[in-house]
Each structure stands twice: as structure tokens, then as C-alpha cells.
Amino acid sequence: MQFETLKTKSGIPKYKQIVSSVEDAIATGALKKGDKLPSLNAIKNEHSLSRDTVLTAFNELKNRGIIHSIVGKGYYVSTESVHVEQKIFLLFDELNSFKEDLYNSFLQKLGDNIQVDIFFHHFNRDVFSKLISDNIGNYSSYVIMPANLEETEKTIRNLPFDKVYILDQVPNSLAEYPAIYQNFEIDIFNGLFAVLANIINYEKLILLYSEEKQPKGILKGFYTFCNQYNMNCEVVDSIKNRTPEKGEVYVVLDDRNLIRIIKKIKEGQLVLAKDIGVISVNDTMLKEIVEGGITTISTDFKLMGEKLATMILNKEHLKIENPSRLILRKSI
Structure with a gap:
């Protein structure tokens, strides 16, 4: 030309x-x-x-x-849309219903003329590194959800410091970056404490926890709660090979295990909230309805998306802890 x-x-x-x-x-x-x-x-x-x-x-x-x-x-x-004012690289670990809420509120708050390209690393370190490395210099901002992957800072530090925002989990190695994050350790502790009066009616508290995908803070907060209130507890990585028993309360961190445990409860002819209890992490519309409502411990994902967008639009260098709360329903 x-x-x-x-x-x-x-x-x-x-x-x-x-x-x-x-x-x-x-x-x-x-x-x-x-x-x-x-x-x-x-x-x-x-x-x-x-x-x-x-x-x-x-x-x-x-x-x-x-x-x-x-x-x-x-x-x-790169594009024939010349009205784009900013182009944002958004890297999630995986997509699920509550992250969709975050994503939609993020887009809505950003407004028009800002393009967001979304990617997923699926907890794979090599995929994480390649997606970032292949897109260095192509975006005005980089929003990155490192999840619990190790040594992500080695890749992230190849990006311009003033263009990076960390989302959800913030390891110590990334503490210098602006972030919207969850305090998983405190959130799980406070959530369980809010329903302590219900939990003590059961005999055992069980956390379904995957080291590969779940925040370490959840495990630490769970053990702190159980030790402080002398709860009989156990941590298992899946419900697949386990038969739920009367007197147990399950803290479920992903929707697939939630569906499995509800199915097993029905198969065992147990009565939810009487024989057995269920607390789920991360609220969705579906959990308001399933089995009359599932009790959840959840951050506000819509608010997280809005705060993230505001931070980018205003070019703010902040660290913001997103609030969490327990929503009591009929599952415990």
C-alpha cells in the first residue's frame, strides 16, 4: 500500500x-x-x-x-474492524457456567469497540505457555487465570508488565501484578462456619478435592475449620468409587461430582438434608433449583467481571479481593 x-x-x-x-x-x-x-x-x-x-x-x-x-x-x-479501541487477551483455565457469568459481565462493562479474545489452557502447563508466547505484543491487555499451575511467572514475565492482570488465584510469584482474586482459604472457612450449626448435626465432613485443578487455599481452609471445631473429616479426590452414607456432609467443588453425588444419594435411598448433606462451591442458577436448592459457598462472579473491566478501562494497578458468601438452601 x-x-x-x-x-x-x-x-x-x-x-x-x-x-x-x-x-x-x-x-x-x-x-x-x-x-x-x-x-x-x-x-x-x-x-x-x-x-x-x-x-x-x-x-x-x-x-x-x-x-x-x-x-x-x-x-x-489482523482485522478489518478499524473501530476496535482495545484488544484484550483473556486466558481462562476452563469454561463453566459461573465463569460464563464472569465473562458476560466483563464484556458488558467494557462496552463497545473493545475486542476480547478468549482462550483456555485446561490446566496444561505447555498449552498455557504456548498461548501466551504466541500472542506476545498482539494485545493491549492480558488477563490471565494461572489456576494452580506451577512457575507460570516464567512465561507471564515475557509480557509487558503494565498490560497484565491476574484473575482468581494469585500465587506469591505473581504478587506484584494487579489482580481480582478470591481468598479461597478464608472463604471456605467462613462459609463452613456460617453453616456450623447445621454441620454439627452430622457425623463427618468430606471434601471432594482434586490437587490438579483445585486451589490449595480451599484444602488449607477446610483443614483449619475441621481442626478448630474438632470435626471428623476426610478428603477424597472423587465420588466415583465411594458410596455416600448416612451422617456425611459433602463439600463439592465441581459440578460433575455434584451430579454424581446427587445420583448416588438417590440410588442409596437417602434423604438429602436429613440423612446426608451437600454444600457446593460456586453458585449457579441450576443450584437454585436442583433438589429444591443446593447450599453454596460462592464469590460474586458478575461483580468480579465488572471490577476487572473497570480496572482495565481506568488502567488501575490494584489488588482487589472479591467477596464470598454462603447461600443457605435445602441441601443441609
Whole structure:
């Protein structure tokens, strides 16, 4: 493509004129997605500009997700939507109903003209690293949910520090980054304490916990609660090979195990909230209805999404603990 002649007396900075030229070329179809732009040096020499002026223009276009760079090759058009003001990289561990609530509230609060691309690492360290490495420099902000993966800081530190936001779990190695997070240890302790009067009517408290996927803070808070209130307790990684018995209360961290335990309760002809109790972590609309309502310990995912969007829009460098509460229903 050829840039329009840059006007020296227009009052518009020359880097802005370059940005407008690229936008106009995309809007008219002269540039399409995948097309290569002239090099920095070619533009610099043709228009007698400093290299920094051209680089500033290209960086603005990159931050908005309109172009991207490939090391050793140059700059390419990423999208034909020139009205995008920001482009956000959002990396979740996995998608489920409550994270969908977070995602939807995040999008709604961001408003128009901001593009969000969502990715999933599924608790795989190699996938996590590749997704981030492949997208360095292509986004204006990076929202990352490291989950309980080890040594994620080694990859995250390749990103511009001022563009990274950590979501949900914040290991000590990432403590310097802005974050919206859950205090899992305190939340599980306080949630169980809020329903202590119900729990003491049972004989045993059982946590269904997967080391691969679940926050370590939940395990620590569970044991702290059981020790402090002298509760008979047990931690198991699945309900698959276990038969629920009368007098047990199950703390369930994922929806699949919740469905399994409800099925097993029915198969064993046990009465929920009388013979056996169930507390689920992370509230959803479905849990309001299933079996007359499942008691939950849950953060406010909609609020988490809104706070995250506000932080990015205002370019705030904050660490915000998202609130959690127990919602008492008929399952205990």
C-alpha cells in the first residue's frame, strides 16, 4: 500500500496521520486481513520521518489489535474492524457456567469497540505457555487465570508488565501484578462456619478435592475449620468409587461430582438434608433449583467481571479481593 502524503501543517501529529492512513486503507478494502504493511524503514525514508514516529503509530495499531508483528518478517493486518479501541487477551483455565457469568459481565462493562479474545489452557502447563508466547505484543491487555499451575511467572514475565492482570488465584510469584482474586482459604472457612450449626448435626465432613485443578487455599481452609471445631473429616479426590452414607456432609467443588453425588444419594435411598448433606462451591442458577436448592459457598462472579473491566478501562494497578458468601438452601 501507499500512504497518503503526510501533512506537516495540519496540526495532527504525524504518527496519528499514519494510523489514519492504515485505518482508511482497511476501510476502503485496499488492505485486507493478512496483508503485509510497508516496513518501518520504508515509511520512514519515504516521508522523512524518525523511526520512533512510525513505531509509535504501529504500536498504537498493535495495541488496538488492528495489526500484529511477526519477528523477522514485519507487520500484518489482523482485522478489518478499524473501530476496535482495545484488544484484550483473556486466558481462562476452563469454561463453566459461573465463569460464563464472569465473562458476560466483563464484556458488558467494557462496552463497545473493545475486542476480547478468549482462550483456555485446561490446566496444561505447555498449552498455557504456548498461548501466551504466541500472542506476545498482539494485545493491549492480558488477563490471565494461572489456576494452580506451577512457575507460570516464567512465561507471564515475557509480557509487558503494565498490560497484565491476574484473575482468581494469585500465587506469591505473581504478587506484584494487579489482580481480582478470591481468598479461597478464608472463604471456605467462613462459609463452613456460617453453616456450623447445621454441620454439627452430622457425623463427618468430606471434601471432594482434586490437587490438579483445585486451589490449595480451599484444602488449607477446610483443614483449619475441621481442626478448630474438632470435626471428623476426610478428603477424597472423587465420588466415583465411594458410596455416600448416612451422617456425611459433602463439600463439592465441581459440578460433575455434584451430579454424581446427587445420583448416588438417590440410588442409596437417602434423604438429602436429613440423612446426608451437600454444600457446593460456586453458585449457579441450576443450584437454585436442583433438589429444591443446593447450599453454596460462592464469590460474586458478575461483580468480579465488572471490577476487572473497570480496572482495565481506568488502567488501575490494584489488588482487589472479591467477596464470598454462603447461600443457605435445602441441601443441609
